[in-house]
Amino acid sequence: MSHSDTSHDPHGAPAENWLAKAKRTLPLVPAARGLSKASRKASSAAHKLQFLVEWGGDNPEYFDHFMDQHWQWSANQQSFPWERGVYSGLALQATAGAGLPEVLELCCGDGFMTYHFYSAQAKTVTAIDFDKSAITSARKNCSAPNIRFLLGDIRTDIPQGTFDNVIWDAAIEHFTEEEITTLMQTIRSRLKPTGIISGYTIIEPEDGGSHLHQHEYEFHDKEDLARFLQPWFANVQVWETSHPTRKNLYFWASDDRLPMQRDICLTQSITR
Ligand SMILES: C[S@@+](CC[C@H](N)C(=O)[O-])C[C@H]1O[C@@H](n2cnc3c(N)ncnc32)[C@H](O)[C@@H]1O
16 A cells, blocks of 8 residues: 555545655655755764864863764764664663663763663663763763763762663773772672673774773783673673774673573563
């Protein structure tokens, strides 16, 4: 049945679908596509300019991922920023059972992942970062009724309570080895017995140095990252993805089964 057949006038005859008729007679679809393309071009240029200003001279501690969405992804075919959202999203689906999971996100930065990848798959997301401008931006651009953005240093202010998931994206490398060890102990205490910690980090550059001056410890390889998780969790999975500009590490850890060992199925409606 075509769209034009779906409505009828009171006498049973198909009602005239004005939009279908207009599209047959006027170049509405090419015009709409042209408008979208022009707006993408303008948006891309604006976000590239934002990057040059924001990351020139010195760089902030977090990335505004709207620059990935509107500029870098298309300009450089750079898809890796979304990997973290997908992999931690699978961890949220794995803990969803009778209800959607309660999630703690550490070092949430601009809140882009919180909103676009996690909030629709969670009952609540408590997201914390110690950078005031990150939290201000997150509240302004990435808010949702089930997200609580908190300003705080996770070395001292990790929220109380227990959670189904802890997400730690692109931030474990911002801590020293001693701090990571201490934080793992606290994180373990915030996870329910079936809970999963998931996250993302970057592998150190092959030619030495570090990717960002704010990084305290960049990992050598999968084993180097796994050694921080294994003392605290019965099951640990670390894997690597490789892109032209970087090599990434992702992790899942739990005392229960890991996401791919569970029957992942988002059974809950995302309407809250
Ligand atoms: C590279 S950003 C990652 C942001 C976000 N998770 C993402 O994936 O885009 C690292 C974040 O860690 C935060 N951070 C670093 N040290 C922190 C600490 N001690 N407590 C809370 N947040 C911290 C920074 O402010 C920054 O927003």
